[in-house]
Amino acid sequence: MALLEVRDLRVQFETPEGVVQAVNGIDFQVESGETLAIVGESGAGKSQLVMAIMGLLAENGSASGEADFKGRDLMKMPPKELNKIRGCEIAMIFQDPMTSLNPFLTIEKQMTEVVMHHQGLRKQEARAHAVEMLRAVRIPDPEERVKQYPHEYSGGMRQRVMIAMGLLCEPDLLIADEPSTALDVTVQAQITQLVGELRDKSNMSVILITHDMAVVAEVCDRIIVMYAGEMVETGTVDDIFYRPRHPYTQGLLASVPRLDRLSDDELHAIPGNPPNLLDLPSGCRFRDRCSMAREVCFGVPPLQVQENGCMSRCFIDMNNGEFLPAESKGVEENAGEDSK
Amino acid sequence: MNSPADMQIADPQVAKTELEDPFAAAMAGQDVRGRSLWVDAWHRLLKNKAAVISGIIMFIMLLLVIVGPLLSPWEGDFTDWDNTASPPNFETGHWFGTDAVGRDILVRTLEGGRISLLVGLVATLVSLAIGVTYGAVAGYYGGFTDRIMMRMVDIIYALPFMFFVILLMVVFGRHIVLIFVAIGAVNWLDMARIVRGQTLGLKNTEFVEAAVACGVDHKAIIRRHIIPNLLGVVMVYVTLTIPQVILVESFLSFLGLGVQEPMSSWGALVNDGAQDMESAPWTLVFPATFLTVTLYCFNYIGDGMRDALDPKDRA
Amino acid sequence: MSNPVLRVQDLAVNFCSHTGGFLRRKERVLRAVNGISFELHASETLGIVGESGSGKSTLARAILGLIKPSRGRVMWLGENLTELEEEALRQKRKEIQIVFQDPVASLNPRMTAGDIISEPLWTFYPNMAGLQVEERTRGMMKMVGLLPNQINRYPHEFSGGQCQRIGIARALVLNPRLVICDEPVSALDVSIQAQIINLLKDLQKKLGLALIFVAHDLSVVKHISDRVMVMYMGCSMEVSQRDALYRRPLHPYTSALMKSVPIPDPKLAAKARQDRWLTGDMPSPYNPPRGCIFHTRCPYKVKRCEADVPALRRMENGDWVACHRAEDLDLSI
Numbered sequence: 001m002a003l004l005e006v007r008d009l010r011v012q013f014e015t016p017e018g019v020v021q022a023v024n025g026i027d028f029q030v031e032s033g034e035t036l037a038i039v040g041e042s043g044a045g046k047s048q049l050v051m052a053i054m055g056l057l058a059e060n061g062s063a064s065g066e067a068d069f070k071g072r073d074l075m076k077m078p079p080k081e082l083n084k085i086r087g088c089e090i091a092m093i094f095q096d097p098m099t100s101l102n103p104f105l106t107i108e109k110q111m112t113e114v115v116m117h118h119q120g121l122r123k124q125e126a127r128a129h130a131v132e133m134l135r136a137v138r139i140p141d142p143e144e145r146v147k148q149y150p151h152e153y154s155g156g157m158r159q160r161v162m163i164a165m166g167l168l169c170e171p172d173l174l175i176a177d178e179p180s181t182a183l184d185v186t187v188q189a190q191i192t193q194l195v196g197e198l199r200d201k202s203n204m205s206v207i208l209i210t211h212d213m214a215v216v217a218e219v220c221d222r223i224i225v226m227y228a229g230e231m232v233e234t235g236t237v238d239d240i241f242y243r244p245r246h247p248y249t250q251g252l253l254a255s256v257p258r259l260d261r262l263s264d265d266e267l268h269a270i271p272g273n274p275p276n277l278l279d280l281p282s283g284c285r286f287r288d289r290c291s292m293a294r295e296v297c298f299g300v301p302p303l304q305v306q307e308n309g310c311m312s313r314c315f316i317d318m319n320n321g322e323f324l325p326a327e328s329k330g331v332e333e334n335a336g337e338d339s340k
Numbered sequence: 341m342n343s344p345a346d347m348q349i350a351d352p353q354v355a356k357t358e359l360e361d362p363f364a365a366a367m368a369g370q371d372v373r374g375r376s377l378w379v380d381a382w383h384r385l386l387k388n389k390a391a392v393i394s395g396i397i398m399f400i401m402l403l404l405v406i407v408g409p410l411l412s413p414w415e416g417d418f419t420d421w422d423n424t425a426s427p428p429n430f431e432t433g434h435w436f437g438t439d440a441v442g443r444d445i446l447v448r449t450l451e452g453g454r455i456s457l458l459v460g461l462v463a464t465l466v467s468l469a470i471g472v473t474y475g476a477v478a479g480y481y482g483g484f485t486d487r488i489m490m491r492m493v494d495i496i497y498a499l500p501f502m503f504f505v506i507l508l509m510v511v512f513g514r515h516i517v518l519i520f521v522a523i524g525a526v527n528w529l530d531m532a533r534i535v536r537g538q539t540l541g542l543k544n545t546e547f548v549e550a551a552v553a554c555g556v557d558h559k560a561i562i563r564r565h566i567i568p569n570l571l572g573v574v575m576v577y578v579t580l581t582i583p584q585v586i587l588v589e590s591f592l593s594f595l596g597l598g599v600q601e602p603m604s605s606w607g608a609l610v611n612d613g614a615q616d617m618e619s620a621p622w623t624l625v626f627p628a629t630f631l632t633v634t635l636y637c638f639n640y641i642g643d644g645m646r647d648a649l650d651p652k653d654r655a
Numbered sequence: 656m657s658n659p660v661l662r663v664q665d666l667a668v669n670f671c672s673h674t675g676g677f678l679r680r681k682e683r684v685l686r687a688v689n690g691i692s693f694e695l696h697a698s699e700t701l702g703i704v705g706e707s708g709s710g711k712s713t714l715a716r717a718i719l720g721l722i723k724p725s726r727g728r729v730m731w732l733g734e735n736l737t738e739l740e741e742e743a744l745r746q747k748r749k750e751i752q753i754v755f756q757d758p759v760a761s762l763n764p765r766m767t768a769g770d771i772i773s774e775p776l777w778t779f780y781p782n783m784a785g786l787q788v789e790e791r792t793r794g795m796m797k798m799v800g801l802l803p804n805q806i807n808r809y810p811h812e813f814s815g816g817q818c819q820r821i822g823i824a825r826a827l828v829l830n831p832r833l834v835i836c837d838e839p840v841s842a843l844d845v846s847i848q849a850q851i852i853n854l855l856k857d858l859q860k861k862l863g864l865a866l867i868f869v870a871h872d873l874s875v876v877k878h879i880s881d882r883v884m885v886m887y888m889g890c891s892m893e894v895s896q897r898d899a900l901y902r903r904p905l906h907p908y909t910s911a912l913m914k915s916v917p918i919p920d921p922k923l924a925a926k927a928r929q930d931r932w933l934t935g936d937m938p939s940p941y942n943p944p945r946g947c948i949f950h951t952r953c954p955y956k957v958k959r960c961e962a963d964v965p966a967l968r969r970m971e972n973g974d975w976v977a978c979h980r981a982e983d984l985d986l987s988i
Contacts, residue, residue, distance in 0.1 A: 041844040218924040255846045256919040257877065372808060549761075
């Protein structure tokens with residue numbers, strides 16, 4: 001059984017301009033020991049998706065659907081119980097480590113509090129555990145540095161501390177929301193590498209959220225590509241990187257600036273901007289920015305499913321690259337049943 | 341290469357050739373209206389029931405205070421010898437009753453409201469104008485200027501307020517303008533401190549740096565970039581200051597340092613009423629109710645504005 | 656070759672901070688920028704790359720005069736900007752402009768896109784007719800790829816990429832000759848980064864601008880730069896022609912930066928991971944290492960690197976490098 005199974009997750013926000021459907025019916029699973037990447041531009045709903053699962057939506061947001069974590073539905077769990085799971089069995093790291101660390105407390109204080117609260121360790125044990133964790137995330141001199149305050153750490157070090165704090169209770173699932181986006185490239189690589197190594201060591205699962213395809217190539221097993229609240233393509237790393245089906249995925253891949261190819265002069269960009277969720281185009285949501293869009297794309301694109309679990313929400317046939325006929329709705333329905 | 345002087349500004353060529361794109365031309369027909377943050381905040385404020393109801397009550401209160409005395413058959417200083425110290429009575433026309441010398445309490449309450457609200461508004465506006473300018477200048481220029489300006493504020497702060505007011509009264513005699521001056525002179529200090537703190541934060545934002553880099557001069561930066569962005573905080577503070585000022589005025593009147601007969605204010609009326617509280621409670625109850633309702637309303641509006649303007653709420 | 660428009664000579668910026676108690680006050684000096692020199696020609700793009708804390712943003716601001724340099728000269732068309740009075744420097748803003756890192760924070764949230772873009776016009780040409788200003792503003796919006804009919808919208812109604820376009824329009828509205836881009840794409844999605852880089856490149860070609868493009872990632876500047884300067888702890892480590900640098904970096908730090916760029920290819924990524932040797936953080940800038948500033952993290956260091964500071968020197972091909980071992984190291988990919 002999967003560690004986390006999400007079915008038909010929907011998130012909406014009430015704004016003065018109207019109701020925004022931030023996540024529109026997403027299904028996915030995370031097996032234990034697996035790393036799942038959720039990739040998409042800002043506004044694609046990737047962060048809101050996990051926030052909804054963790055019960056951390058903003059006040060004007062609401063969510064529906066199921067999220068079975070080890071057989072318990074997180075969406076229907078009372079807040080108190082969810083809070084327990086959140087600290088212990090599921091850990092989260094955010095983009096900006098400074099906002100998640102209390103600037104007035106030493107790292108030691110912040111780290112020991114967590115374990116003392118959740119695992120009932122005594123102070124000495126908690127401290128030893130914290131130091132050990134800092135060593136695991138390769139902070140030099142952990143015995144000394146644990147006594148310091150967050151502002152005495154550099155950005156990359158702070159993110160390591162966040163990871164160490166997340167790992168204190170040996171979680172089964174680590175959710176990393178753009179953990180390396182605010183950091184230098186040199187540190188970015190180290191952080192993603194670290195997450196990968198820790199995963200291998202402790203056999204936890206990881207959900208990695210990012211907008212940068214290059215980051216996920218190294219550490220992920222499966223990838224979900226999101227666009228405007230919908231899943232547009234999903235597959236294994238090899239499928240997504242070597243056989244991307246959806247034009248959006250292809251665009252995301254092509255827009256990564258690369259150093260290992262010398263020739264290209266003009267960077268490939270996906271034209272336009274992410275759509276306004278209040279004013280979505282009818283039919284395919286990516287149509288306005290898609291270089292391959294045709295007349296059929298004014299219809300709702302079918303979700304094509306292959307046997308190995310790869311899916312693509314597009315009129316372009318996954319197998320032969322040709323356009324499906326406009327009345328291919330049936331594919332979606334059949335496919336939907338197959339997948340369940 | 342052209343010398344910089346030759347690089348003329350508006351290059352019409354650029355503008356013209358660019359506009360010929362059919363897509364843009366089609367879209368350019370009608371300008372899209374923008375929603376400013378003020379509009380957003382206004383919508384949020386309208387969703388706050390307590391604030392909206394308070395706003396409506398304050399509007400009615402203002403209308404009553406302005407128009408009421410004109411419609412009433414009684415004058416504020418008219419003495420009705422037939423009905424001295426009479427309780428509320430619809431037949432005689434004294435709806436709120438009369439005081440010991442037969443003056444109509446309703447009219448006096450409304451007229452007193454004029455003074456109280458006027459003091460509240462004017463004193464607050466005075467402190468707003470001085471405080472915002474002073475605080476923004478001190479915060480923006482920083483360094484030595486800031487230190488001198490804020491030390492001056494500290495010194496004025498250290499003067500005992502009551503002593504200051506009594507001194508003014510003694511030197512210039514009792515006059516309503518003096519009350520404005522006295523209260524305004526104290527209130528702008530708080531405003532200046534708040535605004536300075538906000539400005540220090542705003543000064544380091546990238547858009548202010550961008551304005552400097554665009555060659556915008558300091559005065560324009562304060563006017564266009566600093567002040568509009570701290571108005572939110574200032575407006576909240578203003579709505580919370582108005583009731584405070586009204587209270588201070590009441591307190592001064594209560595001590596006998598406020599407005600002079602025949603003029604009146606809510607504070608003065610409460611003072612009068614308190615003396616006859618046992619024999620004629622209505623002389624106390626009505627002005628006190630008006631005063632309390634006003635204070636509550638301003639506080640609710642202030643709270644509502646704070647919530648509406650809080651940028652963290654932005655979805 | 657024509658004369659350079661900008662010549663930066665031995666520019667240094669120090670920040671002083673006070674630590675210690677009330678009685679034992681200590682002054683610490685942070686050398687954010689430490690003796691940088693370079694030249695920039697018209698229509699040329701210089702990329703400046705370095706980790707955070709390398710002083711690249713401080714350098715950008717010092718060139719503009721937003722930060723007072725402690726030493727050195729910024730020669731703009733033969734005039735030393737660091738010696739100008741405030742008003743004279745303000746006049747130079749017409750010619751040198753800047754695009755900021757955070758597209759949202761660099762726009763005043765209370766002003767409309769049109770007001771933001773036209774503000775420099777109002778500032779320098781207060782007598783310009785309103786209609787002309789508006790026409791110019793709409794023209795600028797069109798030029799940077801915004802719909803001119805959105806002139807009355809506010810920054811929060813635009814996406815991050817669109818906000819950065821507004822920032823670019825504001826920088827270009829006065830027809831500057833040099834635009835300094837301080838990490839203009841770091842805060843944007845990768846898919847949008849490419850748009851902005853391409854836009855800047857097009858505009859540069861069209862308007863004949865000189866560009867300084869600051870980034871923390873070598874892959875980003877590759878597509879837009881003619882020359883690249885690599886900075887580390889306030890010092891310039893290498894200044895090379897673009898193609899030469901990407902083919903054969905001269906400085907070990909440049910090579911490390913190149914290797915840390917993630918590759919969007921799972922098979923190559925695994926190999927690239929093993930090649931990465933740059934670990935750890937920069938040493939404290941208050942207490943920089945002796946000798947070569949990079950020797951604490953350099954796998955190629957020899958005895959000499961710990962004692963002697965390598966000067967920035969010219970190689971045979973005309974590129975500049977500050978490394979004792981530049982000749983005998985082959986760091987080409």
